[in-house]
Amino acid sequence: MKKSVSTACATIAALALTVAVAPAHATTTDNQRERPTKAAQQAGIHQMGDAYAGWRSHTDAGRASAALTRTSPTLTATKTLGIDVSAYQGNVNWSSQWGAGVRWAYTKATEGTYYTNAYFAQQYNGSYNVGMIRGAYHFANPGYSSATSQADYFVSHGGGWSRDGKTLPGMLDIEYNPYGSTCYGYSKSGMVTWIKTWLNEYKRLTGRDAPIYTTTDWWSTCTGNSTAFNQTNPLWIARYASSPGTLPGGWPYYTMWQYTSSPIDKNLFNGDITRVRALAYG
Structure with missing residues (x-):
């Protein structure tokens, strides 16, 4: 009996130690875990939840060289500088970013239905508190759970919206x-349906049409270059170069453009600050 009690105590102690040193990620059971690809690991993604907007462009597999990540487009008065952040950046010095001309920001809130960003409060509230117009985003994992459940999860964990003029719709x-697999195991039509279901659920919950962040290559490959969303959902295009290049899906223009990750993910809003506020107000 003493030996059993001792063994049980040792087991409990070991479990407590495991919890104490575990990183701040949402719990995922072992049979639900997926090992990141080699390219993802090169981009700093070591477990489910680590993904972030533009992760592929941080690697050679994403065809982004060091030269391209240093490329900056010409800044004009009709473009507004923004950044996007995730747990990858940790605590952000928002006063410094404001001083550098950043006027809007998006923070990763969730991924799939298994992860919430441990730095979300510092990032989402910090940007707001220095005067930026802020929004939250969801990293979709269509191969993990349904579109409806992921949209619900996002709204319940920071992805909501309010008409305060400083909160952008969730992305x-x-x-x-x-x-x-690149397309999460979906056919082109199946992927379009998944995206449409997510967007419809998000709009049902918030009243807003969510911006879509993607790349021309992925959109063409995995949706067949679907034109189903170009009249309703703002396009956030990712391309690390001096121009956004050919836009996917029949979108006539981009609303946001992620053009570099050096030294942080930088974006241009296709309009001055009044247009950013207009998107926030809805």
């Missing part, structure tokens, strides 16, 4: 799969 980050 759907739909791009390369860091955990497996």
Whole structure:
């Protein structure tokens, strides 16, 4: 009996130690875990939840060289500088970013239905508190759970919206799969349906049409270059170069453009600050 009690105590102690040193990620059971691809690991994604907007462009597999990540487009008065952040950046010095001219920001809130960003409060509230117009985004994992459940999860964990003039509608980050096949095992029509279901659920819950973050290559490959969303959902295009290049899906223009990750993910809003506020107000 003493030996059993001792063994049980040792087991409990070991479990307590495991919990104490575990990183701040949402719990995922072992049979639900997916190993990140080699390219994802090179981009700093070591477990489910680590993904972030534009992760593929941080690697050679994403065809982004060091030269391209240093490329900056010409800044004009009709473009507004913004950044997007995730747990990858940790605590952000928002006063410094404001001083550098950043006027809007998006923070990763969730991924799939298994992860919430441990730095979300510091990032989401910090940007707001220095005067930026802020929004939250969801990294979609269509291969993990349903579109409806992921939209619900996002809204319940920071992805909501209010008409305060400083909160942008939540963004759907739909791009390369860091955990497996590029298109998450979906056919082109199946992927379009998944995206449409997510967007419809988000709008049902918030009243807003969510921006879509993607790349021209992924959108063409995985949706067949679908034109189903170009009249309703703002396009956030990712391309690390001096121009956004050919836009996917029949969108006549981009609303936001992620053009570099050096030294942080930088973006241009296709309009001055009054247009950013207009998107926030809805």
